[in-house]
Amino acid sequence: MALKTGASTVALAGDYAYVGDWSVGVQVIDVSNPENPSPAGAYRYHIGSFDAVTVAGNHAYALNGGALQAINIMNPASPSYAGEYRPDGYATRARISGGFAHLLVSNQQGARYETIDVSNPALLRKVGATEIASSSDYWWSGLEISGDYGY
Numbered sequence: 001m002a003l004k005t006g007a008s009t010v011a012l013a014g015d016y017a018y019v020g021d022w023s024v025g026v027q028v029i030d031v032s033n034p035e036n037p038s039p040a041g042a043y044r045y046h047i048g049s050f051d052a053v054t055v056a057g058n059h060a061y062a063l064n065g066g067a068l069q070a071i072n073i074m075n076p077a078s079p080s081y082a083g084e085y086r087p088d089g090y091a092t093r094a095r096i097s098g099g100f101a102h103l104l105v106s107n108q109q110g111a112r113y114e115t116i117d118v119s120n121p122a123l124l125r126k127v128g129a130t131e132i133a134s135s136s137d138y139w140w141s142g143l144e145i146s147g148d149y150g151y
Helices: none
Strands: 007-013 016-021 025-030 038-044 052-056 059-063 068-072 080-085 090-097 100-107 110-117 125-133
Antiparallel strands (some): 016 025, 025 038, 052 059, 100 110
């Protein structure tokens, strides 16, 4: 199976792979038969591209730099917009854990770690933040969550 050009990230959930794509948005691939993966649906975004995707429950969360978007994936054939959060800066990574999204955000003042409440995907909201670098020279590219800690 050929993907559109610009596939940059993938998240697996059940029988589906959610592929962040620079030209399409998020492609949904049915991987129930590993020898014959097939397109199942797509969420098209009209501005920018998705360079990070993670899945939690019935939602995929995708970063396009300027926003964290919640995408309803209850019907993988027809994913739909659920809500979004726009940080003050460029979000480079996201992880979902325990009803919260953990973001790395960079701007001209430096870099921040932000915690976003995703319990209601239609109303994503920041509940905490801390500065992790005071210079715009830092561009954070990795984030993992383990228990109560982010690394």
